[in-house]
């Protein structure tokens with residue numbers, strides 16, 4: 434392992450961390466420039482989004498992978514990163530009552546709309562997990578008995594993997610601000626790409642359409658929505674595509690386990706096209722997804738029928754990008 438540090442100190446970019454030997458490091462025009470960002474998202478977890486992101490990274494060795502699913506990061510299980518830098522992620526504040534200075538007037542508890550403050554004997558105390566860090570109690574306390582230190586919410590890492598550099602993060606238990614952490618991961622991924630002339634960043638986005646997803650796709654070049662053929666899958670896909678449309682980002686759809694409900698898969702394809710998305714391909718249900726996860730490899734590193742199918746989807750993504758003037762090496 435390289436120079437792993439903690440303590441929030443910023444280390445310079447690790448110059449020796451080249452992606453993969455022989456990997457093309459320049460953009461298609463041979464110059465360093467803005468990298469292409471492709472975000473793989475899904476309406477819910479467990480659709481195969483992370484397996485596909487890791488497989489695409491293997492198919493485009495030398496790209497940067499950013500795990501922006503910071504609430505449930507698991508891309509590291511497939512890509513087995515070797516951590517080179519580790520940084521603390523500080524965001525927001527914790528309110529803490531100094532019991533010795535608290536007179537027990539109860540003003541803070543009365544006004545905390547998150548009900549995070551409770552009486553404890555003659556003083557009051559704050560439940561760290563319920564406190565949203567709004568700071569109101571700090572302002573209202575007549576005794577100035579509430580401290581408000583910065584909150585350590587998690588960590589983010591720069592790593593080396595067999596496919597290239599990886600930027601990933603881990604949000605602390607019950608920590609908030611995952612949208613901000615996503616922004617930190619994306620920013621660092623872009624810096625790495627720009628400094629090394631890497632033309633593609635693959636982002637494993639969070640599920641859903643909340644703040645972390647918005648933070649993952651804002652300003653990205655392409656969105657790939659992974660969906661399963663179910664009623665809720667169709668609904669989730671619709672919301673994800675509407676979000677992409679709102680941000681004017683070209684979107685494609687990939688149906689995983691399409692054969693568990695062929696009629697629903699057809700309906701989803703039709704719906705996706707109506708919403709202006711490109712249908713990138715279908716993947717049948719196959720236990721190889723689970724098996725490769727257990728073996729800590731990607732589905733394209735196992736020699737099964739899924740390898741060809743995923744390779745074809747990656748080809749479709751390239752072609753779809755080309756139609757929108759988006760290309761990478």
Ligand code: SF4
Pocket residue numbers: 530534535536537538539540541542556557573574575576577578579
């Ligand atoms: S407002 Fe201040 S003094 Fe009153 S209960 Fe809260 S912490 Fe104690």
Ligand code: SF4
Pocket residue numbers: 528544545546547548549550559563564565566567568569570571
């Ligand atoms: S900081 Fe806000 S949420 Fe936290 S205890 Fe004080 S008033 Fe409640």
